[in-house]
Amino acid sequence: MLELRFVRENLELVREKSLLRGVDPQLIDRFAEIDKRRLSRLAETEALKNKRNTASKTIAGLKKSGKHDEAEPMIAEMKQVSERIKEIDTELAEIEEALGDVILSIPNLCDESVPQGQDEEDNLEIKRWGEIPSFSFEPKTHWEVGEDLGILDFETAARLAGARFSLLRGFGARLSRALVNFFIDLHTQRHGYTEVLPPFMVNSKAMTGTGQLPKFKEDLFKIEDWDLWLIPTAEVPVTNIFAGETVDEAELPIKYTAYTPCFRSEAGSYGKDTRGLIRQHQFEKVELVKFAHPNESWNELESLLADAEEVLQLLELPYRVITLCSGDLGFSAAKTYDIEVWLPGQNTYREISSCSNFLDFQARRAGIRYRPKGEKKSRLVHTLNGSGLAVGRTLLAILENYQQPDGSVEVPKVLKPYFESRF
Numbered sequence: 001m002l003e004l005r006f007v008r009e010n011l012e013l014v015r016e017k018s019l020l021r022g023v024d025p026q027l028i029d030r031f032a033e034i035d036k037r038r039l040s041r042l043a044e045t046e047a048l049k050n051k052r053n054t055a056s057k058t059i060a061g062l063k064k065s066g067k068h069d070e071a072e073p074m075i076a077e078m079k080q081v082s083e084r085i086k087e088i089d090t091e092l093a094e095i096e097e098a099l100g101d102v103i104l105s106i107p108n109l110c111d112e113s114v115p116q117g118q119d120e121e122d123n124l125e126i127k128r129w130g131e132i133p134s135f136s137f138e139p140k141t142h143w144e145v146g147e148d149l150g151i152l153d154f155e156t157a158a159r160l161a162g163a164r165f166s167l168l169r170g171f172g173a174r175l176s177r178a179l180v181n182f183f184i185d186l187h188t189q190r191h192g193y194t195e196v197l198p199p200f201m202v203n204s205k206a207m208t209g210t211g212q213l214p215k216f217k218e219d220l221f222k223i224e225d226w227d228l229w230l231i232p233t234a235e236v237p238v239t240n241i242f243a244g245e246t247v248d249e250a251e252l253p254i255k256y257t258a259y260t261p262c263f264r265s266e267a268g269s270y271g272k273d274t275r276g277l278i279r280q281h282q283f284e285k286v287e288l289v290k291f292a293h294p295n296e297s298w299n300e301l302e303s304l305l306a307d308a309e310e311v312l313q314l315l316e317l318p319y320r321v322i323t324l325c326s327g328d329l330g331f332s333a334a335k336t337y338d339i340e341v342w343l344p345g346q347n348t349y350r351e352i353s354s355c356s357n358f359l360d361f362q363a364r365r366a367g368i369r370y371r372p373k374g375e376k377k378s379r380l381v382h383t384l385n386g387s388g389l390a391v392g393r394t395l396l397a398i399l400e401n402y403q404q405p406d407g408s409v410e411v412p413k414v415l416k417p418y419f420e421s422r423f
Contacts, residue, residue, distance in 0.1 A: 001103050001211075001365045008035055017109040020116055020326035027105060034099045041095065045088040052081050104208070105215055108361040110326045111335040117325030123338070124325065129309065130318030132342055137405050141345035142396035143276035145403050146172060152277075164266065164281045166392070171409075175398065176284070178418035179391050180259050183286035183311060187388060191307045193257035193288060198237035200260055201228040206240040209366030211332035221263045221281075230263035234287035235385045242291060243366040246378045252370060253300055254291040257388070259284070277392040278350065284391040290384040291368065294360070297382035301357040305337050308353045308388040314414045317397050318342040320349055334359045341393065345400040352393045355386035 007014050015028045055078050062071040115124045146152025151172030157165040168176055187193040207213040207229055212220060221230040231237060238256050247254065261284050277283070288307060292300040305321065312319045324336040333356040340349035360380035363369070369378040402410045411419055 001361060002106055002109070003364065004035075004099070004103055007031060007103065007106065014106065014109065017326075018106065020110060021107050021329060022118065022327050023107060027102065031099070031102045031106065034095060034102060038092065038095045038099060041088050041092050045085055045092070048081050048085050048088070052078055052085070055081075101214065104365070107329075107331045108334050108358065110329055110333075111357075113323075114329060114335050115323060115325045116327075118327040119325075120328050122325040123322045123328055125320055125322045126337075128318070128320040129313065130316065130342070132318050133344060133401055135344065135403075135405075139344040139400060139403060141276065142343070142399040144345070145399045145407070145409060146276075146396075148407055149409065151175075161281075164279065166277055166280060172395070174419065175411075175415075176391055176395055178415050179394055180284065180286060181418055182415055183388060183391075184257060184259060186311060186314070187257040187286070187288060187307065191255075191310075193255040196238060196241070196256050196258045198231075198234060198241070198258055198260065200231055200237075202231055202237050202240065203227045204229070206236055206243065206366075209243050210236045210239050210362050211365065212236060215331060219265050221265060231260060232264045233262050233285060233385075233387075234258040234260040235289060238287060238289040239362060239368075239383055239385070240366055242368045242381075245367075246369040246371050247291065247381070249293065249370050249372050252291060252293045252381065253296065256289045257286060258289070259286045277396045280392065285387045286389065286391065288355075288386040288388045291370075292382045292384060293370070294379070294382050297357050297359065297384060300382075300384055301335065301337075301355060304384055304386045305339075305355045308339055308355055308386050311389050311394075312339065312341060312352070315394070315398070315412045316414075317394075317401055317412075319352070330354070330356060332356070332358045332361050334361070339389075341397045343397060343400045345403075350393065352397065353387045353389045356384065358383045358385070 002014065011028065011032055015025060018028055019025060055074050059071045059074050059078070062068070062074075115122065117123065140148070143152060143154070147154075149171065151169050153167040153169060157167040160167070184195055188195050201223065204213055204227055207220070212232060220232060223229065238258050241256070261282055263282055266279050266281065288304060290300050290304060309319070309321070319339050319341045322338050322340060324338060329336055336354055336356040338351050339353040339355070341352040343350055359382050362383045363380040368381050368383065370381050371378045398412060399409055402412065404410060
């Protein structure tokens, strides 16, 4: 979240930046209104407490000199003052709660390098890699390839759990497992990340720390009668590893990677991308999370992007990189690069990875700090996140890009060692 004082002192800047992101300006107006009430009540209670303190000294002096009759009216008046202070304290608690709700709903400010725009049509393409494959036949979509090979079964998954679930069989399941191992091995052995295996459920505090709550409650799956939520991404538990803690400056950057299933309700997206493995309620990702020094977070974003890109380069899958515009930017991000892989069966690029710099937005919510060498006061770290990559979307990209005339699918060279027998 943004710092309360920063929002108060830069109200018009926050309003302007929020408008670029499609935020209702009434949210900023509400902040200003509640904050004004809060400051007014704080000033009032401070004045009343000073008055009570001064009167208490006067009353004590009158009593000491035996002037009890003169003290009585002041004592009665101070009782009323004390009652008023209690009333204000109760009101302030309500105001603080309301202000907290508003500040948690204001998105991060987009960086100056982010292009202005309303939606994905205004995103800026910055590079392409690889040659788009040509086929001697009409390429199929991944769901056609998968169903023809008997490795993708949406019908059975629907009987088990409903729409937007999938069941992988045989080669499909093995390919998925090979991709996970390949991703983890690459990021740990070549890119310097430490592998972690976090819980797949987290509490409300953790969801709030990374920005999923309260704004995106409808996109989440809640465990009934428990303060637990199914994670929408490994970003949530991994970022919260250091929630409420202070790390040493020398430890930065801290780089974690984690494989987890992810769960999203996809509220509001019905009718969009319902075929195949694009928008599933359950999917798998290998996530990359960084805790960086504020002076280095932009460099870390570029290296994060490079780490995710190398996965596709090694798989020889053509892709492009785009910078998200202000209106398409995620709630917590100051800047995001999306990597979109080419899908010949659909004749288009589709998102397969997002790499974001959140600056200190998540760290302030979660209380993640570092202590500079030689200083007593700690400071907020910067957090970054990237998927490297979405397993299901990588699998479908392989099915479409590596399909053969006879209907089979070739295994990318870099994955072949993961298909060798290990028994």
